[in-house]
Amino acid sequence: MLGEVLAHLCAKPNTIKYPFEPAVVEAGLRGKIKFVAEKCIGCKICVKDCPADAITITKIGDKRFECVFDLDKCIYCAQCVDSCPKKALSVTNEFELAQLDKHKLRFVFHAPDAPPTPPAPAAQPEPPVAKTA
């Protein structure tokens, strides 16, 4: 044991200085889910299969569907990706999703020809106070 610890004393540490150095994640990691509105047909199989009720698909016009992800509910299992018959959903390996403001955890993918608003914080009505207590 002594030799081992002395050898490590001079070696480069095995840990990294996250968050000052970027963490390398595996290519196969299941992170945030991506939605391509053009491909969606609104069958809602993903909604039915999602174990966490994290995904909502709303019809906002003729063949136009909007998708809302609750990043705080999602368990990143990617079952929705497997279930989607049209491959409208896909996994990315984006994993740094923590937010101070919980409203930012509602992530909206807008339908194609909706006004080009930035995808990030969607204006959401204040949730009722009792719900957050």
Next chain:
Amino acid sequence: MSKITIPLGPQHPALKEPASFKITLNGEEIYSMDMRLGYNHRGIEKACEERTYIQGLYLIERICGICSHSHSTAYIQALEELAGLQVPKRGLYIRTLIAELERIHSHLLWLGVAAHEVGFDTLLMYAWRDRELVMDHLAEIGGNRVNYAVNTLGGVRRDLTPAEIAHILKDVDTLEERTKYYAQVATEESTLIARLSKIGYLSKTDAELLGAVGPTARACSVDRDIRRDDPYAAYGDVQFKVCVDDHCDVYGRVLVRVGELMESYSIIRQLLKNLPDGPIAVKAPRRIPAGEAISRYEAPRGEDCHYVKANGTDKPERVKIRAPTLANWRAVRKMIEGNYLADAPIIIAAIDPCFSCTDRAIELVRPAGAATLTWGALRQHGIDWYRKQGLDFADLNKKLATQLGRVK
């Protein structure tokens, strides 16, 4: 010194999960112990009845934060039997591969925890560093470090590429070398041996009588392993040795687990060498025909049993889980009595307990005549109670919202 009773838990640095051990001491010696579970009850069995099979699968996987694949495989094997699904060979091999990777990760984790319980933090750091190799592979193959979600009805969800196989084989070699080193530390480091041997003694008879399973039983020379006795997945196709030890103490449990690590490496090599080609899954129906099935699985901690009753819909009628820790639970009291307080944490840790796996039922102790609270009333009671203490969460939320608004 008169007898004193000290609580170990529900919150205690030695426990990674809540459980309560009330230890009555005679000086430093343990006179008796009272154990309580139930702090981690999540109602998973009931919740499964409310979810479809597909949704339930992800819930089952979250029974345990370490042997997640064990539970999901045990569950899914029962379902596949009911539905009469024939999982393709390649699917079974990948399932077994993940199972063995999980065993390695679990045993290395345990080695670290055990070392920490006896104050040997350097071994903890080394074991956990090496465990990262396995975690990386699990994340790469499965998609997550802990809840790999590899299983799906009728097979597995992800396939292996040749590059991944080569990479795994390389890391298995590294791990094997490291494990040899740990085996050497375990047999040579005098302070470690002094702390581990001759404590937590459990005789073979007691182990059988109290129904101990897994490494805990095998360290008491009970030669029992579901992988060999009732082969599932691809275990019928691989050669391996069941590690048995006759020390009957904590030291023996270390040796068994280190031995199992070495066996796992060999199993992984065999699996990857003989990996058959073909599909990894078959299409599964959403509804499962009525019937009952029981499935047994050798989790890293011992035998895991799942019982499923289907009624022909897409939701199970009843799910029952018997986690390995529950089987080992009663043996803990037997092991611990007569030892020193200093050994209590390591003896408890030696069965590699997982309390959240085990907590299946709670008992409500209520004074007679007390009313039953509904969920809403309980919540209101909580809010009122805090308000009386001068804490108003509604206020806090508003404050937080305005503050964040200002920042924006």
Next chain:
Amino acid sequence: MALFNIFIFPGILFLVVAGLWFEFVDRRMYARMQHRQGPPWFQPLADFIKLIAKETIIPENANRRLFVSMPVVALTATISAFFYIPLWSTHALYSFQGDSIVVMYLLTLPTLTFFLAGWYSTSLYSTIGAVRSLTQFFAYEIPLFMAVLAPAMLANDWSLAGIATYFTAHPLLALLNVPALGVALVTLLGKLERVPFDIPEAETEVVAGAFTEYTGRHLALFRLAIDIEVIVAGSLLVAMFLPFGLALPAWLGFLVYLLKITFVVAVIAILRSIMARLRIEQMVNFCWKILAPVALAQLLLNLVVKGFLHS
């Protein structure tokens, strides 16, 4: 000048800075040996400031006055011991015949305060930790005393400055004390409650032992006292067993002194990284069956050698 010496250099301020710095050295080395990054250099200071700013809670049943005063007593005792130890010359700030004994006694005070602090916290973990502290104290104190007195015996002088002077004059004789140095280093682990002798505060058994109920600035003072104890006890061992380079010019002597302390801290860090915690009865057995005979043999050896030298 005396006030400057006591409060600034090489007094309290220097001790605090050195204590925090060597806590960093210890933690960093420990981390590196475990293949980790370890904390940045200001971490001990940051911890100290954080603790000071935290709320302090005093248990209802605790003896309030004792509870609050114990950290201060521990701190004062260790700091006072420091003034009698020659650091980088053969002179100490204060010195008299028999001060080696006084320093040893001052250094036992922190352990007693741990006991009293734990005992009067009245919580179960604290009580057990306190009793363990005391049990362990009786096991290591005798070998430690014998080991430290061996050089004094050889030098035929009971003041630390006198011992340092003697060994500077006869440097080769200092090598005779190597077994005692070994014993002293090991018992030091017991005194500082480090692995493998961290039994009184074994986290996985008794939470934090005697300190379980301590919070905020009281805990901060206790931790500072322990940090300073490392320096003071290290200086004592260095003065007794490694009296080299004391005749050098002050700045070089100071560097040599720092190096020597680093050596002691490094030995402690290495020892605690390669061992598991012992059980209390194993620890007592080890102290009585191995350390005490070695220390005793050293005393006899020194007596014989002294007889030769003076005949």
